[in-house]
Structure formats: C-alpha cells, structure tokens
Amino acid sequence: MQSIHQNPTFQLLLSVTEELVVEKGCHQTTLQDIIKRSGVSKGAIYHYVKSKDELLGFVLRKRLDQIGRDFYQSVDQGNQSLEGALKAISGALGHIHDPKDITNLIFIYLLSKKEDPAIAEMLETLYERSIQNSQEWIEVGQRAGEIPATLDAKKTAALFSILTFGVRVQTVVSPNIKAFTGEDVFQVMYDTLSKG
Secondary structure, three states, rough: OOOHHHHHHHHHHHHHHHHHHHOOOOOOOOOOHHHHOOOOOOHHHHHHHOOOOHHHHHHHHHHHHHHHHHHHHHHHHHOOOHHHHHOOOOOOOHHHHOOHHHHHHHHHHHHHOOOOOOHHHHHHHHHHHHHHHHHHHHHHHHHHOOOOOOOOHHHHHHHHHHHHHHHHHHHHHHHOOOOOOOOHHHHHHHHHHHHH
16 A cells, blocks of 8 residues: 555645745745645645644655665665765755755745644654654664774764754755754765764
8 A cells, every 4th residue: 555655746835845945935834825835725735734833744755755865876786885875864964054955945844833733743753753764864874883882872973963953954954054054064074974
C-alpha cells in the first residue's frame, strides 16, 4: 500500500505550498490559496492534513528527508570519506544562510506558533528526527572507520542540530550578519567528527 507521503496529490499539495510560501510568505499563504492553485478540494486536503500549519510541517519534513537521501546517495556512490559525506550534507544545507529560503521561513513561522500544542509536537518531532538522522550518519561513518568509534554519536548529533537550527534563527533575525558561514558549519562538523 502506498504511503500518503508518496501520493501524487499529497506531493502536489507540498509543491504548491512551497511555491506560495516563496511568493507570499507563511502568514499570507492561506488554505484557500492552496486549494485554488492546486485544484484539490478542501475536503481532499483535509484527508491529508488538519491545517495549513501541518502542511508547512510536512514541507519541512520533506526537506529534512531530502538531506538524508542526498547523504545516502553520496555513500552509495562510493563517496565514503568523511569529507565527501559531509560535503553531501553541507551541500544540502547550502541554503541555511538565505533568509528567504523556504526552510528558514517555515521553521521561524512555526517556531513563533510553538504555544499551539499541535505545532509544538510537530517541531519536537522534526527536531528529534534531525538528531536521529545525524546520529545515523555519524554511525555510518564510524562503521566505515572514517569517524572515531569513541565519539558519542547521539550527543554530537544533538550538537549539530543545535548548530544548524541556531544558524537558521540567526539568518532570519539578523540576515546581514554572516559571522558563521556554511563553510564554517562544514569545518566545525569536520573537525568534531575527524578528531572524535
């Protein structure tokens, strides 16, 4: 049976939501806009999600999942060196310093609505998934002998998630301050993982 996340209609909803957020921003994009642009009825949308905010959360999840696919594709292509695998991840994070990047816009929008229990749960799930993905990537590197086995994969994964989410906040709050670049993120990750 096909997951709703693989369903073409659901993927259309995600794509249309991304387009509208880029054009109008998170606050100005409405469910009615999504219905009009996608051609999907309100009832059909509610088959997949409960709200626009949940749809935005799925867009973030899709982006996070893409970073994981990029990593594993790089490893599957024989790029098992620490530097090569990190370049695959940091390439996917290349947009982290763009205040208009959809991932940054949606993350900050949802963060501003954290008092809503459903959004708080969504953010917590995304954060935990980010840590879990990073931990899995570190463990792949440890099994390949590229990352010291003595490194605590879970704590290091949490550190990297804090770092990347922090850079996202800084990018949106103070977009003119580029004190910590994408290359800096890569270097911190590389130094931490290579020295264990």
